[in-house]
């Protein structure tokens with residue numbers, strides 16, 4: 001009986017470890033910060049589920065955040081184009097293929113979950129993430145490593 005329970009616990013633990021590789025949870029706050037600067041996407045996952053949670057209290061029009069993934073070289077151009085696109089377009093140019101993945105803009109207490117298709121990604125490629133709310137990307141950005 002004890003052996004059986006230990007075995008069960010191990011299976012349970014390994015399932016959790018497996019699931020964790022295909023899930024990314026990241027938080028943003030009223031201090032204009034993400035809680036992580038380095039994310040890893042495991043390309044052995046067909047899809048990676050990313051959830052952005054805004055842990056602050058300020059509304060989307062004052063301290064909105066999104067999570068946008070582009071190639072590192074495209075970050076600045078997409079961020080600048082996003083500024084002109086406005087809140088109704090989640091501060092992103094519509095239909096721009098350089099945007100690999102993006103959540104919508106959310107306010108305090110809200111969250112948004114997206115799926116990232118890993119088949120489009122290259123292992124070891126230069127990828128970045130940022131928030132496209134005007135003025136935020138200078139601080140709210142980080143690196144995405146694809147393994």
Ligand code: ZN
Pocket residue numbers: 028032063064065066131132133136140
């Ligand atoms: Zn932001």
